[in-house]
Amino acid sequence: MLKLRNTFTxxxxxxxxxxxxxxxxxxxxxxxYDYCHIxxxxxxxxxxxxxxxxxxxYGDENVVYVRNITDIDDKIIARALHNxxxxxxxxxxxxxxxxxxxxxxxxxDPDMEPRATHHMPQIIAMIATLIEKEVAYQAQNGDVYxxxxxxxxxxxxxxxNIDDLRAGIRVEVDDVKENPLDFVLWKHTKLGEPSWNSPxxxxxxxxxxxxxxxxxxxxxxxxxxxxxxxxxxxxxxxxEIAQSEGCSGHKYVNYWVHNGFVRxxxxxxxxxxxxxxxxxxxxQEYKPEVVRYFIISSHYQSPLNYSEANLENAKSSLFSFxxxxxxxxxxxxxxxxxxxxxxxxxxxxxxxxxxxxxxxSVLFEMLREVNKIRHIKGxxxxxxxxxxxxxxxxxxxxxLKDDPVExxxxxxxxxxxxxxxxxxxxxxxxxxxxxxxxxxxxHIRDCLAAQGVVLEDSHEGQHWRRA
RNA sequence: GGCUGGGUAACAAAGUGGUUAUGUAAUGGAUUGCAAAUCCAUUGACCUCGGUUCGAUUCCGAGCCCAGCCUCCA
Numbered sequence: 001m002l003k004l005r006n007t008f009t010x011x012x013x014x015x016x017x018x019x020x021x022x023x024x025x026x027x028x029x030x031x032x033y034d035y036c037h038i039x040x041x042x043x044x045x046x047x048x049x050x051x052x053x054x055x056x057x058y059g060d061e062n063v064v065y066v067r068n069i070t071d072i073d074d075k076i077i078a079r080a081l082h083n084x085x086x087x088x089x090x091x092x093x094x095x096x097x098x099x100x101x102x103x104x105x106x107x108x109d110p111d112m113e114p115r116a117t118h119h120m121p122q123i124i125a126m127i128a129t130l131i132e133k134e135v136a137y138q139a140q141n142g143d144v145y146x147x148x149x150x151x152x153x154x155x156x157x158x159x160x161n162i163d164d165l166r167a168g169i170r171v172e173v174d175d176v177k178e179n180p181l182d183f184v185l186w187k188h189t190k191l192g193e194p195s196w197n198s199p200x201x202x203x204x205x206x207x208x209x210x211x212x213x214x215x216x217x218x219x220x221x222x223x224x225x226x227x228x229x230x231x232x233x234x235x236x237x238x239x240e241i242a243q244s245e246g247c248s249g250h251k252y253v254n255y256w257v258h259n260g261f262v263r264x265x266x267x268x269x270x271x272x273x274x275x276x277x278x279x280x281x282x283x284q285e286y287k288p289e290v291v292r293y294f295i296i297s298s299h300y301q302s303p304l305n306y307s308e309a310n311l312e313n314a315k316s317s318l319f320s321f322x323x324x325x326x327x328x329x330x331x332x333x334x335x336x337x338x339x340x341x342x343x344x345x346x347x348x349x350x351x352x353x354x355x356x357x358x359x360x361s362v363l364f365e366m367l368r369e370v371n372k373i374r375h376i377k378g379x380x381x382x383x384x385x386x387x388x389x390x391x392x393x394x395x396x397x398x399x400l401k402d403d404p405v406e407x408x409x410x411x412x413x414x415x416x417x418x419x420x421x422x423x424x425x426x427x428x429x430x431x432x433x434x435x436x437x438x439x440x441x442x443h444i445r446d447c448l449a450a451q452g453v454v455l456e457d458s459h460e461g462q463h464w465r466r467a
Numbered sequence: 468g469g470c471u472g473g474g475u476a477a478c479a480a481a482g483u484g485g486u487u488a489u490g491u492a493a494u495g496g497a498u499u500g501c502a503a504a505u506c507c508a509u510u511g512a513c514c515u516c517g518g519u520u521c522g523a524u525u526c527c528g529a530g531c532c533c534a535g536c537c538u539c540c541a
Contacts, residue, residue: 010471028541036541043541075539160537164469207539229541233471236540260472261535270540297490298480303473303534313479313491320490323504349481357481361489371505438500445502456503463504 002057002351004225005301007233008157008256012353017224018254023054023063026215026253028228028236029113031070031207032094033079036101037276038291038306039229039262039269045292045398046259046300046354047227048107052396053350056336066218067110069095071117073207077193087194101279104288106398112218116210120196123205123213126247127185127198135246138200139176142188146208148181151242157256158234183239185209208239212247215240221248227257230301231270259300269306277306287412290315292398296356319465321363321394324370325387325404326463328379334392342366346393356397363399366390408465416466417451426455426462433457 002015017023027047030040051065070076071091080090102109116123127144130136135150148154148162155161165181184206189195195202205213215223221244228237237256244252262269269276282291294314298304337343342362349358370390374383394400409419425444432440445455448464456463 007471030541031539039541041541046541073539158536159470161469165537230472230535231540234536235538259541261541263534266534268535268540272538272540301472302480305479307479309491310479317490320504355481357479357489361481364489368506375506433500436500442501454503456505457499458504 002053003353004255004257005353006255007258008253013255015224015255017058018222021058021062023058023225024066024219024223025051025054025064025225025227026066026068026211026219026223027110027226028211028232029067029069030094030098031073031075032091032098033073033076034094034271035278035280036098037269037271037278038282039276041101041105041279041282041291042262042295042300042304043227043229043259044102044107045105045295048105049296049356049397050225050227050257050354051110052108052398053354056396064112064219065110066112066114066215068211068214069098069113069115070207070210071095071115072194072204072210081192097280101283104283105279105292106288106401114214114218116205116214119210119214119217120205122217123209124186124196124198126209126213126216126243127200127205129247130185130243133246136185137178138186139178141176142201142203143176143184144186144200145177145182146185146239146243146246148179148183148242151246154181154242155238157238157241160234160238183208183235185243208236209243211236212240212243212252216244216248216252222251223253225255225257226253227259230258230260231268233258260303262304262306264306266305282311284412286311286315287407289399289402289407290318293318293360296397297360299357300354317360318399319408321367321390321400322402322404322407323465324367324374325391325400326408327460328384328387328404330384330388330391334388334395336392336396337389340389342369342389343393350396359393359397363390363394366393411466417448417453422448422451422453422464426464429455430462 003012004015005011006013025047027043030036036044047065047067051063054063072087076087076091080087083090127136130146131138131144135147136144137147138144155165162181166179186198186200186203186205188200189202189204193204195204215226226237241252264275264277267273267275279291290311294311295304297314297317338347342365346359346362349355349362352358366386367390370383370386373386377383391400425448429441429444432444448455452467454465454467
């Protein structure tokens with residue numbers, strides 16, 4: 001039985017869907033004014049793994065996974081202005097780039113990908129309801145604010161109390177808010193900014209209300225899982241709760257799931273610190289599955305330290321899995337057999353709050369078993385079956401999807417020696433080996449090594465891979 | 468200042484009141500023309516100080532250190 005750490009209560013809880021056998025999940029996606037960085041990759045991959053596992057448990061058709069796109073906000077407007085570019089062009093470009101990144105990372109598309117600008121009627125209707133219920137008000141400057149004093153249990157998710165928050169806040173001179181903690185739902189338009197018509201005049205929505213409106217529109221006013229990065233916990237998710245529950249009058253989300261940060265040099269990686277690494281930059285150096293392996297090699301809530309050493313570690317681990325699968329003819333889709341000790345341990349790990357590091361350790365045990373029996377029995381059916389199960393289980397984590405030879409031999413750096421050249425040299429070496437010309441054979445091996453190609457001799461001949 | 472997490476062997480990373488996590492690296496063996504890969508084996512650990520306990524890395528308390536949130540951020 002799957003258990004998840006619910007950050008609302010802080011406890012590891014049994015996951016019981018609201019509607020028996022059906023799961024609804026919403027994850028805060030990207031604000032599209034730049035390329036996705038490794039921190040984004042972590043959210044994408046973590047919730048991809050969770051959704052894959054939920055689909056495995058409940059069936060593909062019984063899981064609805066929604067990941068939104070924020071395509072209207074201050075930073076987007078600022079960037080468009082800076083680029084002298086139309087807003088739609090800018091967001092369109094970065095949405096396309098994001099889709100490139102997710103596809104390369106093997107992240108399955110969510111069932112729905114709502115965009116804020118496509119949900120203005122829902123956003124406006126929600127604000128209208130909040131005003132009607134007097135949990136929101138329009139201030140003198142035309143902005144509409146959420147009335148914190150009307151919220152029940154504000155600060156519960158982030159475990160903050162309103163007095164502390166208020167003490168720390170700096171009140172601006174011209175503040176029109178009733179309470180400095182009140183946050184904006186609708187901003188009246190400023191010259192040159194994109195705007196939509198509303199009962200409160202032309203303007204645009206605040207960030208928090210977008211997610212409330214889109215999630216409730218897609219999944220209903222209460223749903224199972226809401227995910228996102230830890231940095232969204234406060235104030236974004238806190239505010240979502242306040243708005244959504246203020247609107248519906250009942251509970252909004254049953255399980256809050258937050259993933260930890262990616263760190264770089266022991267510091268949080270973020271746009272505001274400027275120390276981020278784009279996904280597309282990492283993919284110049286490492287294959288997508290290596291990045292994925294790196295991400296899931298630690299628990300989703302722990303901090304994840306981005307470093308070359310850790311990527312290299314992930315790379316060598318993943319390579320050893322692929323090496324073991326070379327030479328086996330395995331179908332792409334394999335039924336998972338879950339009645340053996342490996343599988344039980346694997347699923348026990350995933351059930352335990354998605355403990356992917358332990359799940360990976362089970363895959364290593366399967367790997368060792370494959371190598372061991374392969375050595376004795378070659379390609380006997382039971383060896384193939386074991387290899388197939390390894391591939392199938394890894395597939396649930398989004399790993400071992402590639403063809404092994406392709407994975408091991410394809411070059412990612414431009415200017416690398418071509419596979420044809422390598423094969424030519426290997427042929428010459430085979431000849432030298434036959435003639436027991438070890439000097440020549442070793443020379444060729446050294447030459448290839450200098451080009452980043454590793455040769456391995458086996459009973460069936462020479463195998464090669466790129467280091 | 469308030470609030471969250473965390474400190475595990477060379478590195479990465481789980482977990483546990485007493486029994487091998489796991490991977491990389493290292494060492495020895497099998498294998499190989501030599502290597503590599505693979506298999507077998509081995510070394511190496513739980514921040515500090517108290518407390519609870521027959522026994523604590525694991526529970527409790529204090530301290531030190533690290534990261535994060537309290538303002539936009541995945």
